[in-house]
Amino acid sequence: MVGVAGECILCGKCLEVCPLLAATGREELGPRAKADLCHLLARDEAGLRGADVARLAGLCLGCDRCAAVCSQGVDVPGLVAGLRGAHPDFKGWLWKTWLSHAKTLWPVGSAMAGLVPDSLRPERFGPLLKMLAGLRDGPGLTPALAPFLTPTSFPDTHRGEPMLLFPGCTATHVRQRWLAAAHSLLHGLGVAILPGDFRCCGSGLKSAGFADEARAMALHNLAAWRGAGRPKVAVFCASCLSALRGYTHYIDDPAEAEVWRNSLILLSILAKDTVFVISGAVPDRIAYHRPCHADGAGSDHLLLVAALGDRLVESTDRQCCGFGGVMALGAPELADRVNARCWDQLAGAELVLTGCSACAARLDATAPAGVAVGHWLEVIGQMRR
Ligand code: SF4
Ligand code: SF4
Structure with missing residues (x-):
């Protein structure tokens, strides 16, 4: 059977990478079943109960792993987002409110959530509080640990x-120390940082089914980029980068879309030839969690391998942190199962570093006692002069 773009040929490739399927063993939660459901709906919408469709649409982490391996261009997370948009519910509203009012809600909400012990978290809002707690702007890694990678020389590749x-x-909004470390690295690299009025990348809104709101964010960010003269854009969150790459759908001119796509660059790629020395107390066992949205080359990982050598003892590859966005609100027990598999892989690490905001928040909120979690930027210190 020859498939056309966007038509599932039942090859099963996506089944091998879906973390939800791996954690539950339930094929009805996997990408192929969701693709089937959407095609069924396209043919006979009345044949399925709205409540059933809405329930299944809620059960997807939005990790995009299936879409990345599908040779037919079937975009399951995109289809799921469409279903979510067509079946709005309270969880979606809560999620949208949380994302749309990040400036006011996140600092206060995350600080308060961190004060509520697990045992006192109300059942309905428990998952949200857990997610919030992982975002709180605490001291970060313990003072004895961070930062312990000190740059001693920078490449001249991007100077000026x-x-x-x-x-x-x-x-x-909550982890300004990441921003300070990113600025410090860029200054060391000699990059001339332009002022830019960026907003949210829109990925959380898009995967929750709020296509119009996500589009508005994208158009605003594209206008900021055009206003600055279409320069390169340094990014240090894998999920943000993935969302930004998707902006090409909002650009009419293919040539400009290409310029946009080529302008996006991970900070770890810019900094790849920086020389670091290890200073201070460093954990013996450091692990790296690879985000689902990590770039193919694994640039963050490569940077850490070069800087840490054999102190980097473990890394996840196929495991998802189980952040799941709006799914974590509707099916927290499933998101927890995905998360538990991730921690199984990371067992024994004293410190887990990653390169995605969502992964850092989720892993920080669920870390076993005595295990620190942070964005890799948190271990980068000021240049030694
Ligand atoms: S990888 Fe694509 S074509 Fe293959 S089963 Fe999954 S959705 Fe269908
Ligand atoms: S986006 Fe992730 S969780 Fe959702 S179906 Fe695809 S692989 Fe599974």
């Missing part, structure tokens, strides 16, 4: 080049 820095919501 003007660039924008895309900070993302987490660094902007």
Whole structure:
């Protein structure tokens, strides 16, 4: 059977990468079943109960792993987002409110959530509080640990080049130390950082079914980039980068879409030839969690391998942190099962580093006692002079 773009040929490739399927063993929760459901709906919408469709649409982590391996271009998370948009509910509203009012809600909400012990978390809001607690702007890694990678020399590759820095919501509203470390690295690299009025990348809104709101964010961010003269954009969150790459759908001119796509660059790629020395107390066992949205080359990981050598003892590859966005509100027990598999892989690590805001928040909120979690930027210190 020859498939056309967007038509599932039942090859099963996506089944091998879906973390929800791996954690539950339930094929009806996997990407192929969701693709089937959407095609069924396209043919006979009345044949399925709205409540059933809405329930199944809720059960997807939005990790995009299936879409990345599908040779037919079947975009299951995109289809799921469409279903979510067509079946709005309270969880979606809560999620949208949380994302749309990040500036006011995140600092207060996350600080308060961190004060509520697990045993006192009300059942209905428990998952949200857990997610919030992982975003709180505490001291970060313990003072004895951070920062312990000190740059001693920087490459000249990008010296003098003007660039924008895309900070993302987490660094902007609750983890400003990431932003400070990113600025420090860019200054060391000699990059001329341009002022840019970026907003949320829109990924959380898009995967929850709020296509119009996500589009508005994208158009605003594209206008900021155009206003700055279409320079390179440095990014340090894998999920933000993935969302930003998707903006090409909002650009009419293919040539400009290409310029946009090529302008996006991970901070770890910019910094790849930086020389670091290890200073201070460093954990013996450091692990790296690879985000689902990590770039193919694994640039964050490569940077850490070069800087840490054999102190980097473990890394996840196929495991998802179980953040799940709006799914974590509707099916927290399933998201927890995905998360538990991730921690199984990371067992024994004293410190887990990652390169995604959502992964950092989720892993921080669920870390076993005595295990620190942070964005890799948190271990980067000031240049030694
Ligand atoms: S990888 Fe694509 S074509 Fe293959 S089963 Fe999954 S959705 Fe269908
Ligand atoms: S987006 Fe992730 S969780 Fe959802 S169906 Fe695809 S692989 Fe599974």
